[in-house]
Amino acid sequence: MDIDPQILNNVVLILTSLGVAFIAALWLSIVFWVIRDIRSRTRDPLMGVMSVLLVIVLPIFGIVIYLIVRPAQTIEHKYQAALEEEALLQDIGLRLKCPGCGRPIEADWVACPACHTRIKKMCVSCGKTLELQWNLCPYCGSPQQKVYKPEKSRES
Ligand SMILES: [Zn+2]
Ligand SMILES: [Zn+2]
Incomplete structure (x- = not known):
């Protein structure tokens, strides 16, 4: 059977643009996720910019690297831990x-x-x-x- 090469071309083009659009959307959401995530973990603006740049420049590997090097605890977590420690110290002091x-x-x-x-x-x-x-x-x-x-x- 014969497929019109013009139609085939169009199908490939559509699939390719869909794929590109999908990857772009995924990449964008990863970038936004990283922006949100790094904000909850550090107030250091340099660290934030570096993390976002990392995922922008290296869309797939960047996120892996980011997940490895990002601060393990969120700021809220650290705050809670500090509060608990303080309470403990106060307890001892009392x-x-x-x-x-x-x-x-x-x-x-x-x-x-x-x-x-x-x-x-x-x-x-x-x-x-x-x-x-x-x-x-x-x-x-x-x-x-x-x-x-x-x-x-x-x-x-
Ligand atoms: Zn005594
Ligand atoms: Zn009495």
Whole structure:
């Protein structure tokens, strides 16, 4: 059977332009994707420009290279990680320390088991732990005697 070479030519031309259009669209969307992606990963403008140029100049290999060298974490991710780390540090900072020896103590201890420093006192009426300087129990309202920290026992 005979195919008119003119028609064949037209078909090839149409297929080729469709293919080119498809590749161009794909390439464009990759470029836009990279622009969006790099923006969420770094605020360094040079890095952004380099990444976009890379995919523009090397449409297929560029994206592979980009995926390998791009920053692993998004900015949001880094921010979250920094927040968590800060919270952790704060937690450690908030750990109570014995004023006498610096060892960690619990909030409801009345004395340090290591150096015997008085940390808190107990309410004479309800037995809750109170700050040494409080002279009234906030829980039951009973007046308290002031307890002074036994400073280094030195006879003056
Ligand atoms: Zn202590
Ligand atoms: Zn009390």
